[in-house]
Amino acid sequence: MLETLFLSxxxxxxxxxxxIWNLSSLQLVYLGRNSFTGxxxxxxxxxxxxxxxxxxxxxxxxxxxxxxxxxSAKLQRLxxxxxxxxxxxxSSLTHCRMLEALSLSFNExxxxxxxxIWNLSSLQEFYLDRNSFTGTIPPSIGNMSxxxxxxxxxxxxxxxxxxxxxxxxxxxxxxxxxxxxxGEMPQSIFNLSRLETLSLIDNDLSGTIPFSINRGLPNxxxxxxGANRFSxxxxxxxxxxxxxxxxxxxxxxFSGNIPITLGNMQNLEFLNFETNQLANDxxxxxxxxxxxxxxxxxxxxxxxxxxxxxxxxxxxxxxxxLSTSLESFIALSCRIxxxxxxxxxNLSNLIWLALGDxxxxxxxxxxxxxxxxxxxxxxxxxxxxxxxxxxxCNLRNMYEARLSGNRISGQLPTCIGNLLSLQELYxxxxxFSSSLPSSLWSNERIRILNFSNNFFNxxxxxxTGNLKGLTVxxxxxxQFYGRIPSSFxxxxxxxxxALSNNKLQGPIxxxxxxxxxxxxxxxxxxxxxxxxxxxxxxxxxxxxFNVSFNDxxxxxxxxxxxxxFTTDSFRxxxxxxxxxxxxxxxxxxxxxxxxxKKKFIKYILPPIAFIIFASIIVILFLRYRPTPLxxxxxxxxxxxxxxxxxxxxxxxxxNNLDEVNLIGRGSLGLVxxxxxxxxxxxxxxxxxxxxxxxIKSFDIECQILSSIRHIxxxxxxxxxxxxxxxxxxxxxxxxxNLDQWLYSQNYFLDIAQRLGIMIDVASAIEYLHQDxxxxxxxxxxxxxxxxxxxDMVARVGDFGIAKLLTNDRRMELTKTxxxxxxxxxxxxxxxxxxxxxxxYSYGILLMETFTRKKPTxxxxxxxLTLRSWVFGSLPNGIAKIADVDLLNVDRENIRAKHEMLLTxxxxxxxxxxxxxxxxxxxxxxxxxxxxxxKIGVQEQQNRxxxxx
Numbered sequence: 001m002l003e004t005l006f007l008s009x010x011x012x013x014x015x016x017x018x019x020i021w022n023l024s025s026l027q028l029v030y031l032g033r034n035s036f037t038g039x040x041x042x043x044x045x046x047x048x049x050x051x052x053x054x055x056x057x058x059x060x061x062x063x064x065x066x067x068x069x070x071x072s073a074k075l076q077r078l079x080x081x082x083x084x085x086x087x088x089x090x091s092s093l094t095h096c097r098m099l100e101a102l103s104l105s106f107n108e109x110x111x112x113x114x115x116x117i118w119n120l121s122s123l124q125e126f127y128l129d130r131n132s133f134t135g136t137i138p139p140s141i142g143n144m145s146x147x148x149x150x151x152x153x154x155x156x157x158x159x160x161x162x163x164x165x166x167x168x169x170x171x172x173x174x175x176x177x178x179x180x181x182x183g184e185m186p187q188s189i190f191n192l193s194r195l196e197t198l199s200l201i202d203n204d205l206s207g208t209i210p211f212s213i214n215r216g217l218p219n220x221x222x223x224x225x226g227a228n229r230f231s232x233x234x235x236x237x238x239x240x241x242x243x244x245x246x247x248x249x250x251x252x253x254f255s256g257n258i259p260i261t262l263g264n265m266q267n268l269e270f271l272n273f274e275t276n277q278l279a280n281d282x283x284x285x286x287x288x289x290x291x292x293x294x295x296x297x298x299x300x301x302x303x304x305x306x307x308x309x310x311x312x313x314x315x316x317x318x319x320x321x322l323s324t325s326l327e328s329f330i331a332l333s334c335r336i337x338x339x340x341x342x343x344x345x346n347l348s349n350l351i352w353l354a355l356g357d358x359x360x361x362x363x364x365x366x367x368x369x370x371x372x373x374x375x376x377x378x379x380x381x382x383x384x385x386x387x388x389x390x391x392x393c394n395l396r397n398m399y400e401a402r403l404s405g406n407r408i409s410g411q412l413p414t415c416i417g418n419l420l421s422l423q424e425l426y427x428x429x430x431x432f433s434s435s436l437p438s439s440l441w442s443n444e445r446i447r448i449l450n451f452s453n454n455f456f457n458x459x460x461x462x463x464t465g466n467l468k469g470l471t472v473x474x475x476x477x478x479q480f481y482g483r484i485p486s487s488f489x490x491x492x493x494x495x496x497x498a499l500s501n502n503k504l505q506g507p508i509x510x511x512x513x514x515x516x517x518x519x520x521x522x523x524x525x526x527x528x529x530x531x532x533x534x535x536x537x538x539x540x541x542x543x544x545f546n547v548s549f550n551d552x553x554x555x556x557x558x559x560x561x562x563x564x565f566t567t568d569s570f571r572x573x574x575x576x577x578x579x580x581x582x583x584x585x586x587x588x589x590x591x592x593x594x595x596x597k598k599k600f601i602k603y604i605l606p607p608i609a610f611i612i613f614a615s616i617i618v619i620l621f622l623r624y625r626p627t628p629l630x631x632x633x634x635x636x637x638x639x640x641x642x643x644x645x646x647x648x649x650x651x652x653x654x655n656n657l658d659e660v661n662l663i664g665r666g667s668l669g670l671v672x673x674x675x676x677x678x679x680x681x682x683x684x685x686x687x688x689x690x691x692x693x694x695i696k697s698f699d700i701e702c703q704i705l706s707s708i709r710h711i712x713x714x715x716x717x718x719x720x721x722x723x724x725x726x727x728x729x730x731x732x733x734x735x736x737n738l739d740q741w742l743y744s745q746n747y748f749l750d751i752a753q754r755l756g757i758m759i760d761v762a763s764a765i766e767y768l769h770q771d772x773x774x775x776x777x778x779x780x781x782x783x784x785x786x787x788x789x790x791d792m793v794a795r796v797g798d799f800g801i802a803k804l805l806t807n808d809r810r811m812e813l814t815k816t817x818x819x820x821x822x823x824x825x826x827x828x829x830x831x832x833x834x835x836x837x838x839x840y841s842y843g844i845l846l847m848e849t850f851t852r853k854k855p856t857x858x859x860x861x862x863x864l865t866l867r868s869w870v871f872g873s874l875p876n877g878i879a880k881i882a883d884v885d886l887l888n889v890d891r892e893n894i895r896a897k898h899e900m901l902l903t904x905x906x907x908x909x910x911x912x913x914x915x916x917x918x919x920x921x922x923x924x925x926x927x928x929x930x931x932x933x934k935i936g937v938q939e940q941q942n943r944x945x946x947x948x
Contacts, residue, residue, distance in 0.1 A: 004028040008054070012036060018043060025049055032056035032079070040085065042067050052077040056103075059723070063087035069096040081127070082106040086692075089114055098122055105129040105151060108690050119143050127151040129175060130690045134158070142167040149173040153199065154688070156180060161205070163188050170194060177201040177224065178665065185230070191216040199224040201248065202665060208232035214240035226250040226272065233257075234278070239264040246270040250303070257281040258304070260288040263295030274305040274330070275744060282310070294320025301660055303330040305354070306746040310335045318343030328352040328660065332378065333746050335359060345370035356402060357381035364408070369394040375675075378402040380426065385409065393418050399679055404428040404450070411435075417442040423679035424448040426790070428474070432456055441466045445679045450790070452498065453477035460504075465490035474498040476522065484509050496520040500546065504528060508547070513538040519711040524548040532557055532576075541709040543763070548572045555587045645720050645729055649676065654684055664737075668694045668800055673732060682717055685728045697800035698726040704776060704799045712764035714787055714797035733795065735788035742783055742852055751886055751898060752937050753792060754849050755905070759934060760794035761786055762927040765842060769835045769923055775805045777833055781841035782822050783848065803833050821855030821866070825915055836917035842926065843912025850905055852883040867913050870906055878903045904933050
């Protein structure tokens with residue numbers, strides 16, 4: 001009599017044979033780690049002797065049969081993780097009174113967790129992570145007295161954590177991360193003395209960490225409270241948790257001093273305090289909390305960014321255990337001052353050193369050259385001076401170096417070309433004053449060079465053409481002279497070229513049509529002469545073009561991207577002529593042109609007229625035949641031009657999807673920063689296929705993002721797609737998103753910056769609505785979907801629910817809705833889609849950007865909405881609703897002008913959010929009005945500088 005069936009890890013396929021369930025004596029069934037498909041047969045539960053069923057990691061779909069435990073009442077263990085099971089949990093599961101382990105993680109199960117489940121007092125292990133469960137956790141959870149492990153992470157569970165959870169005295173593992181839990185954290189949780197792991201990351205929980213945490217949780221190994229609203233002080237007693245290995249308190253409101261006894265946690269491997277309101281104890285020397293960490297034998301990751309940490313970096317940072325254990329030290333946007341201690345060169349295994357946006361001075365420590373493992377270095381935004389030491393060239397593994405915004409001078413080391421791993425080098429806003437070393441152009445892996453606003457001189461090197469993979473070359477604001485070399489024509493991967501404010505001469509070369517992906521081209525404020533090459537009309541993605549203040553002549557091209565350019569792109573060139581909209585004199589026709597015109601009218605025009613007439617007939621026929629309003633995006637061909645990246649390459653690039661590389665979270669997946677073997681740094685959006693609609697969202701984003709190109713839209717680079725994994729590889733946005741800049745206390749955007757971002761967004765939406773063969777409606781405009789690149793240029797992302805309309809732009813129904821608070825009335829109530837839906841969302845976004853109030857803020861209850869609150873402030877109450885930081889100026893006249901400009905912006909936002917779609921503005925008109933307001937802001941700022 002067969003009692004145990006073990007067929008795991010055998011690469012079996014097809015449906016599970018029904019004959020298996022005729023083996024009436026079976027007790028243990030192990031079919032995990034295969035590729036079985038089809039539905040879970042109900043006959044499995046007819047075997048009364050069954051004790052253990054393990055079908056983990058297959059492709060089983062359908063619902064859990066509703067007959068579970070009606071016959072197999074002795075069932076003790078049911079493991080169905082990592083399949084495609086959907087539907088709800090059947091109520092019959094509550095009949096499994098002897099069940100000790102239930103694991104349904106990584107599936108597509110929806111609905112509430114049946115209330116009776118919480119009464120299964122024998123249950124010891126209960127895992128429902130990575131599904132789409134809703135509802136709340138009831139107080140009856142306290143009845144699960146045998147529970148040792150509870151995993152409910154990555155769902156949509158709401159409400160408060162019941163105080164009765166503190167009754168689970170046997171609990172060792174608790175994961176509630178990435179839900180919608182709110183309210184105060186019950187203090188009873190901190191008395192679960194057997195608890196080893198507590199993860200509450202990314203909820204809306206508040207409260208404090210009790211001083212007695214070391215006594216209440218003596219066995220704790222991992223504490224994860226990041227991305228919540230916890231506040232108060234970090235109790236010194238937390239350092240008495242001697243078993244803890246990972247501590248994440250990031251992105252909260254913790255205040256007070258960082259405990260100086262962190263070194264007591266000698267098993268600590270991961271410590272993240274970033275984005276809080278923490279400070280160091282000024283009554284002790286330097287940062288003694290850093291000194292104490294030298295006792296931690298295994299510490300690899302340390303982040304204290306975005307806190308108010310002052311004083312000097314202690315010499316002890318390179319001593320003790322840290323010298324061999326530390327791999328990442330991240331202290332961005334603090335207030336650290338003084339020099340970089342030489343002892344930092346003792347961190348022999350350091351991979352990532354980030355000290356940007358502090359108050360460091362002195363020279364770049366020569367001992368940095370000892371960090372042979374270093375891959376990323378960020379010293380930008382400090383007061384460093386002197387030159388780059390020659391032993392900087394010892395950093396052979398470094399792929400990204402950020403030294404911008406300092407006072408570094410002298411010349412680049414001639415050995416810099418030896419850094420063969422280097423891909424991104426940022427030196428902008430320094431005082432370099434030499435020619436560029438020829439060795440720089442020998443590294444073909446370099447992708448980004450930004451040397452703007454220095455005193456570099458000499459002619460542009462011919463060898464620049466060796467860098468075939470270069471995507472960004474910014475040499476603006478220097479003293480380069482001579483001609484633009486013909487070798488630049490070999491840089492066919494360029495999407496940004498900035499040569500403005502130099503002393504360049506000669507004609508604009510006629511090779512720019514080779515740069516098929518070029519989006520940004522600025523050659524203004526030079527001494528260029530000759531005509532603007534007509535071949536530039538071939539650059540389909542060129543959206544920012546400037547040749548102003550040169551000595552150019554001849555006709556301004558009028559096709560391709562030049563349709564969208566204005567006078568600003570050409571002013572200061574007296575010899576130019578062209579179309580009236582450029583506000584230059586019309587070009588005079590030559591005799592040769594006149595002769596050609598006569599021949600055209602006599603010999604060529606008649607056949608062309610016939611062809612046009614025939615074409616009109618065909619177009620009219622096609623236009624007026626019945627067509628669907630919405631084109632199904634799933635039927636569009638993928639337009640990705642890059643080869644798809646492999647799953648294993650994605651894992652390598654993101655260090656196995658390590659949370660250290662996590663840069664964003666969404667309802668459909670996670671976004672990681674990835675560094676690929678070819679040196680490319682990119683954002684990797686991994687879709688959670690357990691969430692309903694994720695696969696469709698992946699298809700939509702592939703199809704839309706790969707078929708459109710605009711400087712203000714996030715670019716998709718490639719994709720990775722197989723049966724169980726889908727991811728998009730997109731350009732990396734180093735400045736995060738608008739939501740971070742609006743609501744993080746360590747960031748600030750002035751009026752001009754906010755206006756520039758909103759103009760960028762309007763430009764992107766205008767392109768989607770009007771510059772495509774079929775209008776695209778984004779459907780989910782909100783701050784978290786507005787990403788910012790290195791230069792604070794905004795790019796719209798997340799096209800997971802976008803819709804493609806037919807050319808008549810009529811409305812159509814959809815069941816997929818956007819984000820609450822940003823949806824137009826007709827979209828939220830009836831699912832009606834049109835381009836005016838985006839205009840409404842844009843209006844709400846505009847209000848939020850200048851008031852710093854979310855439409856979902858708790859103050860907006862009942863009839864009071866963000867729009868009605870804003871509307872009620874006009875015409876004289878703008879100061880009551882505007883972000884206070886925008887009006888925090890000394891001069892009364894400047895404050896009054898700020899209020900006037902803000903009033904114009906808010907009035908425009910109200911016009912965008914009219915209840916009726918027909919009454920809303922066209923996005924092109926919105927863009928024009930914002931640009932006029934921006935001119936007013938710039939004039940005001942210029943007057944302010946003159947007055948100073």
